[in-house]
Amino acid sequence: MIWIAAAIIAALIPPTVSLDLDVASAPSIRNASSSLAFNLMSYYNTNSTGTPPENVGTLPQPLYWWQAGAMWGGLVDYWAYTKDTSYNPTITQALQAQVGPDDNYMPPAYFTSLGNDDQAFWALAALSAAEHDYPSPGPDLPQWLALAEAVFNTQWPRWETDTCGGGLKWQIFESNKGYFYKNTVSNGAFFQIAARLARYTGNQTYVEWADRAWDWMTAIGLFDGQYNVFDGTDEKINCTELDHTMWSYNPALLIYGTANLYNYTNGSAIWEERTSGLLRATIRNFYSMENATNVLFEQACEPYNTCNNDQYSFKAYASRFLAKTAVLAPYTLPAIRTLLTASAEAVTLACSSGSDNATCGQKWYVGGFDGNAGIGQQMSALEAVQALLPVLPPAMNASNTSSFNLQDCVPRTGPNVTIAVREVTSTFAVEHPTGTAASPPGQRPGAGSGGRSTSNGNGESAACLQARTELGLKVALPVVAAAAAEIGGLG
Numbered sequence: 001m002i003w004i005a006a007a008i009i010a011a012l013i014p015p016t017v018s019l020d021l022d023v024a025s026a027p028s029i030r031n032a033s034s035s036l037a038f039n040l041m042s043y044y045n046t047n048s049t050g051t052p053p054e055n056v057g058t059l060p061q062p063l064y065w066w067q068a069g070a071m072w073g074g075l076v077d078y079w080a081y082t083k084d085t086s087y088n089p090t091i092t093q094a095l096q097a098q099v100g101p102d103d104n105y106m107p108p109a110y111f112t113s114l115g116n117d118d119q120a121f122w123a124l125a126a127l128s129a130a131e132h133d134y135p136s137p138g139p140d141l142p143q144w145l146a147l148a149e150a151v152f153n154t155q156w157p158r159w160e161t162d163t164c165g166g167g168l169k170w171q172i173f174e175s176n177k178g179y180f181y182k183n184t185v186s187n188g189a190f191f192q193i194a195a196r197l198a199r200y201t202g203n204q205t206y207v208e209w210a211d212r213a214w215d216w217m218t219a220i221g222l223f224d225g226q227y228n229v230f231d232g233t234d235e236k237i238n239c240t241e242l243d244h245t246m247w248s249y250n251p252a253l254l255i256y257g258t259a260n261l262y263n264y265t266n267g268s269a270i271w272e273e274r275t276s277g278l279l280r281a282t283i284r285n286f287y288s289m290e291n292a293t294n295v296l297f298e299q300a301c302e303p304y305n306t307c308n309n310d311q312y313s314f315k316a317y318a319s320r321f322l323a324k325t326a327v328l329a330p331y332t333l334p335a336i337r338t339l340l341t342a343s344a345e346a347v348t349l350a351c352s353s354g355s356d357n358a359t360c361g362q363k364w365y366v367g368g369f370d371g372n373a374g375i376g377q378q379m380s381a382l383e384a385v386q387a388l389l390p391v392l393p394p395a396m397n398a399s400n401t402s403s404f405n406l407q408d409c410v411p412r413t414g415p416n417v418t419i420a421v422r423e424v425t426s427t428f429a430v431e432h433p434t435g436t437a438a439s440p441p442g443q444r445p446g447a448g449s450g451g452r453s454t455s456n457g458n459g460e461s462a463a464c465l466q467a468r469t470e471l472g473l474k475v476a477l478p479v480v481a482a483a484a485a486e487i488g489g490l491g
Contacts, residue, residue: 018368019351019358021385023341029388030082035358036351036382037078037087040071043375047093054109057094059375063309065110066118067376068094073125074316074383080132081389092137095125095147103142104150106172113176116155116168120189123151127196131411145200145414152193156209164239166216170232182239183232184222184250187213192257199264202417210261214274227277228285229254245300247311248286248318251278256321256328263328263410275329276428279322279336286318287339288432292365294342296384302363312362312376316383319343323387327410335430337391340384347384 019035022028046055059068072094075087100107105122106114128134129144136143142150158168168190170181191213198206220239223229229251233239255278262271289297296315301307319340326336346364353359353369360381361370 019348019360019385021344021348023344023388026389026392029344029385029392030084032348032358033078033082033382033386033389034084035356036360036378036385037075037084039354039356039358039360040075040375040378040382041087041090043378044090047090053097054107057097063375064113064118065098065107066115066121067310067313069098069105069118069122069125070313070317071375071379073121073128074320074379074386076125076128076132076134077320078382078386079134080128081386088135092135095122095129095144096137096141098122099142099147102150103147104154105147106154111173114173115171115176115178116158116186117170117183117189119151119155119172120186120193123148123193124189126151127193127200128411131196131200131413133412148193148197152190152197152206152209155190155193159212163235164220164233166212167220167235167239169235180235181232182220182235184217184229185232185247185253187217187222188229188250188253188257191217192253192260195257195260195264196411199260200411200414200417202414207261207264210257214257223251223254223278223281227251227274227281229278229281246285247300247314248282248296248298249314251282251285252318252321254278255282255325259325259328259332272329272331275325275332279325279332279428280431282318282322283335283339283430284433287343289365292346293432294339294430295346295365296339296343297363297365307362309374309376312374313379314376315380316376319380319384319387323390324411326391332428333391335428337393338430340387340391344385344388347381351381 019032020028021032043060045060046058057068057072058065059071072091075091079085079088079091098107099105105119105126110118126144126147130148134144155168158172159166160169164182167182168186169179170183170186171177171179173179191210194206194210194213197203198210217223220233221230221242222232229246231243231245231247231250233242255275258271258275258278262268262275265271285299286296287294289295289299296318297303298307298311298314301311322336323340326333343364347360349368350362350364350366350370351358351360353361353371353373359369359373360377361368362372362377362380363370364384
């Protein structure tokens, strides 16, 4: 009779209510994204009356300056994918408030913690604004492309070859902790900026800098022959040893750079091989948890409950850049869609707190809300869900009758670059290892620069989706004309 009593009690307990999401419905994805974005913006209050000007656009302490730039980048994509303009005035205000006196995202108020990676995340947001034709801030304010180029033009002169044969340091100023650390996030973000500017402008100098950054990271060993991407190295030992910690945002930064160059070079074999290698490693290391296949997890800290505020947000960038990779390198689309769909389905259960069931926990594989909520967790959930829109099968958008425009499918390019269409002739297959992803022997989970507390311091439119199918899953690729802009550093 005990089992009967247990059954009666279970029947009386109300089922867990989770985020309302149908991963096969564009309207549902947009609605769920709207709920998650609303909840995320509820944390933001540094644009209220009386806020010091240097704080406008930042997040509340103890979050660092860089994460605000990362959040606004995700919200630019939210606008591009959903066409919801509710937050545009706030996004624009924030992205302009932190440009600094030289319009290059170097505000003096944050010099004491300013890293090359921090500056880069604000540049990535500005680049997304340019690529998606986000509304101009006004004729008297710095434009989105100019801001991204200004960041690039402050970073390439910091490339120093006195130690380790090149590379960017983590921190910009020697007085900052971590100044002698050369890490993947700083160099990988620089690589992505260069790759995206190359595709946008058609300027070959950006390609040369992207090649230089890639070749240096390869030579130093920041990723190995299997494309496992590691945290960084120390110039004090001439980069002869590595911190082998693996964070999900590092391969994400790299893969969207390689996808841009794959696209830019008309599908070259070398950039396809690099994109594929990074995707295989990403699946192996971050989507292969036992009993949670294809669900994204932060392998260096989640299992140990050691993630810090920075690291809670890393999965946001993994989802963001995988979705964008699928757009520019569509042979990866079926595999990436599988990953993003499974992860978004898991997010619905993790987001089961709050009056709107849109407050999200950190661990997506536990079947419910884990009690660990915050800005980074909310960013990761939002980007996991909205990332479905660029990869959603067109049949799921059949009710949408908006007009077809192929360029809705891909980030825009500048006036010196035109778009050609090329058939996709291969498809990437999802493969998982037989065991659970593990840390290298002797690795201390949570080490490296993946967080400041360490010692080392469109909706893709239905018309676009329909067009992609009608064209046989073709990829838009640029035919490059000569660019007039001049960039320093090479030549």
